[in-house]
Every structure is written in structure tokens, then in C-alpha cells.
Amino acid sequence: MVVFVGCVIFLFLVDKIFEIIHMLEKLAVNAKVNMVYVETILKIIGIAYIAEFATQITKDAGQGAIASKIELAGKIIILAMAIPILTVLIETIIKLIPS
Numbered sequence: 001m002v003v004f005v006g007c008v009i010f011l012f013l014v015d016k017i018f019e020i021i022h023m024l025e026k027l028a029v030n031a032k033v034n035m036v037y038v039e040t041i042l043k044i045i046g047i048a049y050i051a052e053f054a055t056q057i058t059k060d061a062g063q064g065a066i067a068s069k070i071e072l073a074g075k076i077i078i079l080a081m082a083i084p085i086l087t088v089l090i091e092t093i094i095k096l097i098p099s
Contacts, residue, residue: 003059006053019084037085044078 021042028038051074058067 003057006057037088040081040085044081047074047081051077069071 024042025035025038028035046059055067056073056079058064058070
């Protein structure tokens, strides 16, 4: 029942989520930001929400140990996806520092 209610709530929010994504894409284009980075950030946000949703469902089912493993997996996936963005950020900061 919990999964069903969660999915129904998500379906009601799909239009708002689409509007937010579209707005962020427009801002990125106007700011001349590489869309690869924007897409990666949106994927990271999506993974965070999915991992949180799965964790809460698992906790509701009384499986706290599995919930903590889902949280850990979500964090590791997010870290792995963020490495290219962090690399570019660090390279940009290094270029700004006078030598």
C-alpha cells in the first residue's frame, strides 16, 4: 500500500518535475553551461530521490539493515557520477589561482 501511495504522489508531481527540469535546462543554455554537466546533476538528483524513496519503503517494511545498504549504494553511485564535475571544478579553480 505504501509503494502504491508513493507512486501516486509521484505521478501527481511529474508535471512540476518536468517544469523544473525544463527551467534548469533553459538557464543552463542561457549561461552557456555544458549540458553534459546539467544532465549529470539532474541524474544525481534523481538517484538521490530514488534512493531515499527506496530507503523509506524498506524501513517501512521493517528492513532497516537493507535500508542502510540502499543509502550507502545511492551515495556511492552519486559520488561516482560527480567525479567528472568535481574534476572540472578543481581544474577551473587551479586555473584561477595565480602562479
